[in-house]
Amino acid sequence: MNQKKVSIIIPTYKDWNRLSLCLNALEAQSYDSDLFEIIIVNNYPNAKIPANYFLPKNCLVIVEGKPGSYAARNAGITMATGNIIGFTDSDCIPDVNWIKNAVLFMEANTDCDRIAGSIKLYYHSNKLTEAELYEKIYAFNEDIYVHQDGTGVTGNMFSYRHVFDAVGVFRDDLMSGGDYEWSIRAKDNGYKIKYAEDVIVNHPARQNISELIKKAKKIGGGQSGFNPPPDQNKFQAIVSFLYDLRPPIKSIKLIAQKGKDLHITQKVTVFYIRYYLSIITAREKFTVSFGKNSERQKVLHHT
Structure with missing residues (x-):
């Protein structure tokens, strides 16, 4: 197995429009496209890929009928061929150096098996709504999650495949919090995590x-x-x-x-x-x- 091969897993549920922005950002990655694959997991089988929809050449779309994003992510893990598995969501827009910086960070920090990256919010206008003010304080505090609990969210997380081999995949009966539960399991089994500030995805703040x-x-x-x-x-x-x-x-x-x-x-x-x-x-x-x-x-x- 190529030690630098990365599998990016993205679950989607009737979200093709926002997913297209994510895929465009992945197409523009500075990391060699031959060294990473994109696995889109359609979690709503009745929704077909729209006509003339752009898919990068290194992208695979699979279907998972069991409801829930963690069931979808598990289906992606099953198909993944990378030594490193990365996760983001269909409403996230990765920075151009997202994958490259993740690989470099993991190579430089040999004492960790998982990383949580930075999730930066963007807003629809300079005048923030009350919901956006709340998001500014509370949304995606990955650095705090890492330091307090040893956890990270699947909006921006990378892990070596051997961690999943050792502790298992996500609990597919959970509709929320499955990344937290899995992270605690990984931590309890001695697999360390670090926060990587330069491993960045962008996420829209909730407005309402x-x-x-x-x-x-x-x-x-x-x-x-x-x-x-x-x-x-x-x-x-x-x-x-x-x-x-x-x-x-x-x-x-x-x-x-x-x-x-x-x-x-x-x-x-x-x-x-x-x-x-x-x-x-x-x-x-x-x-x-x-x-x-x-x-x-x-x-x-x-x-």
Whole structure:
């Protein structure tokens, strides 16, 4: 196996328009196109590739009928031929040196097996909406994830294939948080991760509070999958729910650090949104753990 061969895996769910921007950026990569492959995993089998759709010559499109982005990523891993496996999402736009910098970083840092790259937000105008202010503080803090938990998100993550061979693939029953769960498994098995600031993808900030609410429900539904079934420990589920309703006091420090250019009313707004979303996440986690369909499952049942 070529030690520098990279497999890039991208799940997509009815998102061909944004995926085209991602593919254009991958076509323009400074890394030799003969040394990386792109595996697009269509997670909505009824959606065919649009007519005259651009696919790079090193791109393969496969279909995964089992719902969920982690099931799709696992299908991509099965097809991958690279020694290094990289992940991004269909709404991300990789920097021109994304793959090259990832390979160089992994070669230079022989004491790590995984890296989490930087996910930079871009905004639709200079005047940020309330949702964009929130995203500015809370979206994709990869450096914090790495240093605090030893985790990274699949929006921008690379790993040697042998880590998946050793600890297994993603849990395909999770609709959210599968990258966190896998990262903890990898960490517990001794596979180290580092943050690579120059390994960059760009991601649009969410503009509307409704988008943040949808994300919060998705997170809550995913977190419910980490807990034992409620019929085994209903008391624990209730205690966890009450614990999750606490005001996020620790958020004040992060808002102060990352929001130095915000005025006080904007900082208070961000804190209020954080608390509001944490309650929504807690409620979704609690109700799904007691048998309610998650928001993601509702969507899938109606498609």
